[in-house]
Amino acid sequence: MRTQAVSDAILISRFINGDEKSLGLLIDKYKNRIYSFIYSKVLDKNATEDIFQDTFIKVINTLKKGNYREEGKFLPWTMRIAHNLVIDFFRKNNKIKVFDNTDEFDIFSILKDESLNVENQFVKEQVYEDVKRIIEELPKDQKEVLIMRMYREMSFKEIAEITGVSINTALGRMRYALINMRKLIEAHNIVLH
Secondary structure, eight states, X not given: OOOHHHHHHHXXXXXXXXXXXXXXXXXXXXXXXXXXHHHXXXXXXXXXXXXXXXXXXXXXXXXXXXXXXOTTOHHHHHHHHHHHHHHHHHHHTTSSOOOOSOTTOOTTGGGOOTTSOHHHHHHHHHHHHXXXXXXXXXXXXHHHHHHHHHXXXXXXXXXXXXXXXXXXXXXXXXXXXXXXXXXHXXXXXXXXX
16 A cells, blocks of 8 residues: 555655646645644734745745655655744744843843832842843753743643644753753852842
8 A cells, every 4th residue: 555655755756847736736635734733823814824825835945946855754844844934933923032142032021010119129120130141041942941931821732842842852941941040040149039
């Protein structure tokens, strides 16, 4: 018996050789799974449609350039493209902050409390700056998981899907982020009130 992967490879080969309809068949075959995957992440119909189209634009461009090397793995390859575009979507829309050691990072903006007196406000701002500095020192993968979990309140399942790792890896990154934050707090002699 021929597997579904073989027919994908045949369709891809036909498309590369000029048969435009073959790509249409591939898209029809997987469109519901890919669309559902994207929608489950962004929860916005318009954004989902844009990301879905961008996914297949990348697929078409990669195939036409002859750079496709995932024989027999069309769906996982396409899902990886969609996954990366979902992450790009969140980054562009500041739904997941990207940290480039800039002053734009504002994780405690939600904590502003007008009732604080001047001294308490100063202490809170100092803690804010200290925590900001510590988070910026974390490795990128740990920083990303920490922000998604603590500030976007995402589940580890959602984090695992968006970052393309297992739930255990996401949990491990969070654990190491917290361990590293403790070490950095001690190394910088920071007192959190």
